[in-house]
Amino acid sequence: MTTVLLHGLGQGPESWAAAARELEGEVLRPDLFAPVRGGAAYQELYRAFAGYCGRLDRPLWLCGLSLGGVLALQYAAERPERVEALALIGTQYVMPKGLLRLQNAVFRLTPGWAFQGLGLSKEDVLSLTNSMLDLDFREDLGKVSCPVLVLCGERDRANRKAALALREGIPGAELGWIPGAGHEANTDAPEALAEALRRFFRRAGQARL
Numbered sequence: 001m002t003t004v005l006l007h008g009l010g011q012g013p014e015s016w017a018a019a020a021r022e023l024e025g026e027v028l029r030p031d032l033f034a035p036v037r038g039g040a041a042y043q044e045l046y047r048a049f050a051g052y053c054g055r056l057d058r059p060l061w062l063c064g065l066s067l068g069g070v071l072a073l074q075y076a077a078e079r080p081e082r083v084e085a086l087a088l089i090g091t092q093y094v095m096p097k098g099l100l101r102l103q104n105a106v107f108r109l110t111p112g113w114a115f116q117g118l119g120l121s122k123e124d125v126l127s128l129t130n131s132m133l134d135l136d137f138r139e140d141l142g143k144v145s146c147p148v149l150v151l152c153g154e155r156d157r158a159n160r161k162a163a164l165a166l167r168e169g170i171p172g173a174e175l176g177w178i179p180g181a182g183h184e185a186n187t188d189a190p191e192a193l194a195e196a197l198r199r200f201f202r203r204a205g206q207a208r209l
Helices: 013-020 042-054 067-078 097-109 112-118 122-131 138-143 157-169 190-208
Strands: 002-006 026-028 060-065 083-089 148-153 174-178
Touching: 002 013, 002 067, 013 190, 042 067, 042 122, 060 067, 060 190, 067 083, 067 138, 083 190, 097 122, 112 122, 138 157, 148 157, 148 190, 157 174, 174 190
Parallel strands: 002 026, 002 060, 060 083, 083 148, 148 174
Antiparallel strands: none
């Protein structure tokens, strides 16, 4: 069992440290931004991620938060034979254009030094978020064939509607809420998140037998 944990925008692999310690089997935490620094765009990011997965010669259990969830969802829809289980945390499947444009307006007014801890420069963040405006995976939800767990922090109001819609749109998907967590459930409530993932992965593994 190889679990790949995918961080969100504004995070890095270290955001999964506490939760990863509680998971079973091999756990990988790639730096999603390392291959694309210097003019990042979503499709470039996705190609790098798909290439990373392609170099892993075993079935994968993918778990992504926010941007990481978007990447995992696209990969599971395009390469269903490679993904044995999928967990999506605080994930949108149709990008909220108004929110992204508002976010970008704030980013433009933010000094460059404030982005130093995000893993991307200010220019890279603006490039990436602009490139995501037209992403829409509504037609791809039915292509996901593995067991799916949709999770959302109980305080993550911005992603509740999307979580409910993902549960309805992906055949057989389960839905759970992470107590005490906001959007960044992997840092807000890592133990509770890891417990939900452990239970799900065990069920998914038993279903394969």
